[in-house]
Amino acid sequence: MEDDHSKIKDKLNDLINQHAELDDAIERINEVIPFDQIKLQRLKKRKLILKDEIKKLKSKILPDIIA
Numbered sequence: 882m883e884d885d886h887s888k889i890k891d892k893l894n895d896l897i898n899q900h901a902e903l904d905d906a907i908e909r910i911n912e913v914i915p916f917d918q919i920k921l922q923r924l925k926k927r928k929l930i931l932k933d934e935i936k937k938l939k940s941k942i943l944p945d946i947i948a
Contacts (some may be wrong), residue, residue, distance in 0.1 A: 886942065893938040896931050903928040 907924050910916045 888937055889941055893935060893942070896935045896938065900928060900931045900935065910928065 903924055906919065907928065910921050910924070
């Protein structure tokens with residue numbers, strides 16, 4: 882169980898790093914005029930997918946607490 886928890890945390894950290902890198906890439910593309918709209922949309926879509934994956938992994942680590 883602890884090994885699974887560790888693997889989830891490692892994957893979560895990897896996804897968070899990828900998300901941050903995409904955020905930086907999107908920012909750099911926006912600075913260049915004219916920018917590639919299609920590339921920008923693809924990066925934003927990938928960023929949203931990573932955000933969803935991060936939420937799923939966080940929900941596996943943190944138990945649901947009904948208060």
